[in-house]
Amino acid sequence: MDIIKYVHLDGQSMISEPRYDCAIDAAMSVIEGRWKTVIICKLYRNGAPMRYNQLMAQIEGISPRIFTLQLKEMERDGIIVRNVRSTKPKCVEYYLSERGFSLLPILKSLAEWGLKNMFSNMVEFDDGITVPSKDDLKESGLC
Amino acid sequence: MDIIKYVHLDGQSMISEPRYDCAIDAAMSVIEGRWKTVIICKLYRNGAPMRYNQLMAQIEGISPRIFTLQLKEMERDGIIVRNVRSTKPKCVEYYLSERGFSLLPILKSLAEWGLKNMFSNMVEFDDGITVPSKDDLKESGLC
């Protein structure tokens, strides 16, 4: 089954979409993107919906253009919800959808795998001083 | 713990590596790559080691340069093993390492997630005729 094309049906018209070789790639395409897993983690840990700037402030090094782009793609893929409150000035909230939440077990598996397999030769942390044990990292959960 | 730098120790020297924000990205970096999941699936399903050309022949549309590149990265990350048999002409085998095998549960989760969430609006297959049911796809396993 690895050769699959699919198209989205958008009301009347058909929108051609990229081709995926298998279901794995379809899922990967949803979480691939420089900041998507970070965004998911932040939203998850925050528990409540987050405003655009509030969320962006938590992500060091991201530019507004890319941030917006990632959000748009994630909304299109149905893993986050964008909700506009008509206050003045307007307030736009983002939060994980049910589908977004359903990614968390996978992300946890990935985190555990990464911890066990890729960080064995990790020797330096940002602060340049402390090197947390793997267990410390582990109990901190996602991200 | 999302701000992490790490470096590889290669004998005496230190090799600077890309920076990952969290363990998730570290794991993702191993399976990201246009053909890596496909290669893993092929090796897994084949059961036995596969030769370079034998494996490449099973991957429609890949070019030798990219194929070699993906293999090299996967070998560097320790998820496949490259074994050279000194026959004439030489024979090079590739197979999944223990670490590579340990990715399979994650890939299966991704496949299931993709099947459930991304293929609901799939309407067209390569042959342009049959549209297998999700159950058909599911029982075909990985890829």
Added chain:
DNA sequence: CAGCATCCCCTAAGATACTG
């Protein structure tokens, strides 16, 4: 057989300035 060597291309990503 198992790959390099070259060349090209496209797109994700980033920097920065501006706005309804």
Added chain:
DNA sequence: CAGTATCTTAGGGGATGCTG
């Protein structure tokens, strides 16, 4: 506050031909 609008860049990916 929540984004656009422009411009630029890096590098992952691809095509094709050649070789120890």
